[in-house]
Amino acid sequence: MNNKITFVDMFCGIGGFHFAFNNLGAKCVFACDNNKYARQTYEFNFKDIEPELFENGYFAEDIVKVDPDDMPDFDIFCAGFPCQPFSTAGYRKGFNDPNRGNMFFEVLRLIKAKRPRAFFLENVKGLTNHDNGRTFHIIQEKLTELGYSFHYKLVKGTDHNVPQLRARTYMVGFRDETTEKSTFVFPESEPLTCTLSDVLGGKCDRIAARALMTMGWAKRIDSPFNWSVYMVDGKEHLITVDESRRLMGFPDSFKFPENMSMSNRRIQLGNAVIVPAIQATARKIIEYIQTADIA
Ligand SMILES: C[S@@+](CC[C@H](N)C(=O)[O-])C[C@H]1O[C@@H](n2cnc3c(N)ncnc32)[C@H](O)[C@@H]1O
Structure with missing residues (x-):
């Protein structure tokens, strides 16, 4: 290039x-x-x-x-x-x-x-x-x-x-x-070879996550607005900030400043x-x- x-x-x-x-x-x-x-x-x-x-x-x-x-x-x-x-x-x-x-x-x-x-x-x-x-x-x-x-x-x-x-x-x-x-x-489009199970490190009930949102992270799995809790290996799992980074395709080198709050990290992603x-x-x-x- x-x-x-x-x-x-x-x-x-x-x-x-x-x-x-x-x-x-x-x-x-x-x-x-x-x-x-x-x-x-x-x-x-x-x-x-x-x-x-x-x-x-x-x-x-x-x-x-x-x-x-x-x-x-x-x-x-x-x-x-x-x-x-x-x-x-x-x-x-x-x-x-x-x-x-x-x-x-x-x-x-x-x-x-x-x-x-x-x-x-x-x-x-x-x-x-x-x-x-x-x-x-x-x-x-x-x-x-x-x-x-x-x-x-x-x-x-x-x-x-x-x-x-x-x-x-x-x-x-x-x-x-x-x-x-x-x-x-x-x-x-490219084939989907990386699934939600690959990112969350266990067997998931879905192939792909819903869209990550900025607010309201701790939703229950049975809520119609749930977009952050998934079943992984049969247990409820709230996706972490690092998993969200991967779900946005940001590189491993990407880092937040140490003092950045968790809520700001989630909003920014x-x-x-x-x-x-x-x-x-x-x-x-x-x-x-x-x-x-x-x-
Ligand atoms: C949808 S986000 C864009 C995110 C970005 N493409 C990324 O990959 O992170 C929109 C951004 O516009 C910024 N924004 C809103 N109003 C603005 C303004 N008047 N001047 C500059 N930035 C503004 C917000 O702070 C927010 O970060």
Whole structure:
């Protein structure tokens, strides 16, 4: 892979995108997150890998305050942006900036200003039918208006050999091409050879975990909202933080700062992206940029 491919990691959390692109030889040149604890974990993991990121203001906090002139140029804009409803009605009626502060419009503002070669956005499964599809329609429309193609796919952890369901909407686009003419394709699914039993170290009643969440960890096994207790070797087992890390596909080298509370560790993992799933699409984006000759 070409070492010169650069990316930004917006809403970086604990760095799921960063690990994925880093594994492909790409370089992170700017990141932002406004959560104090996620920032500590991010810096703890990446300060040796990418020291320049933590100098010169390249590790920003609130995206709303990010001035594109303060960002270096880069090839790929990555963001797992928080899903907030926005005013499609206000937007349609042309109200003056009705969605100021909405995270999607911050994404749009920075893509418009920096014009990277590609974007890679991630969001919840329900994004595509939120507000009867109107939210997703506007997202698509605004990005294509900027001169980007727009592709999307629902991707699960189990599609990339990680035994967690966690379906997410991946959105990818390339500068100066239309969706119709674009030849980009998402990666094929891979066989699931690693099961929940492999991660939890005993025989489980399920092949894959439900999506890890951020809150309410200690659920009973018979609760309809249980997502953290599984039957392992015939006994109830509450998944540990380290098992959760593996269920997100984060590398063994990933560490939390020692003083990070258990609840913050669980929240941060529950907010993250599945690294091998992101990496499979990231590989296709890098290959496409290199072969489709997007200037
Ligand atoms: C869904 S999580 C993204 C997790 C990340 N992709 C990962 O792998 O860990 C969304 C992140 O957006 C951050 N966030 C929310 N509002 C923000 C803002 N105004 N500026 C910067 N970051 C923000 C949250 O702190 C959270 O870490």
